């Protein structure tokens with residue numbers, strides 16, 4: 001248990017924007033995150049579905065695919081250690097904008113919508129970073 005906590009702490013240090021959380025916020029975050037191992041080819045998010053989880057990549061490579069009319073599915077991005085995904089549906093309340101797939105075996109930290117809003121969106125700096133990334137991603141999918 002204590003080992004799990006220190007592993008989680010060191011994984012979270014890879015995520016730049018967590019520096020703006022204070023100790024009690026960081027503790028709350030650590031207690032709310034659930035670790036999930038992933039396998040190559042596993043689909044984590046399906047475009048069009050309703051979303052209730054936010055994901056932080058502890059380890060591994062994940063590809064992002066968007067349906068684009070006649071062109072079918074297009075790979076629009078690759079994400080890895082310290083990146084996050086799944087923020088859009090939670091912020092906009094719209095269906096998932098893309099399909100996200102594991103490219104190799106990895107490890108994700110999952111945060112439920114209620115805790116994402118309580119811990120991350122309530123922090124001004126983090127909320128600003130998430131909103132900025134979201135806007136860039138949305139623009140690049142057009």
Ligand code: CMP
Pocket residue numbers: 045051064076077078084085086087088089090095096097098099100136137138140141
């Ligand atoms: P969401 O729409 O909730 O679910 C799919 C996720 O894929 C989305 O949130 C983003 O986190 C991620 N995503 C969508 N488009 C891009 C993109 N162009 N670049 C990186 N990530 C993206």
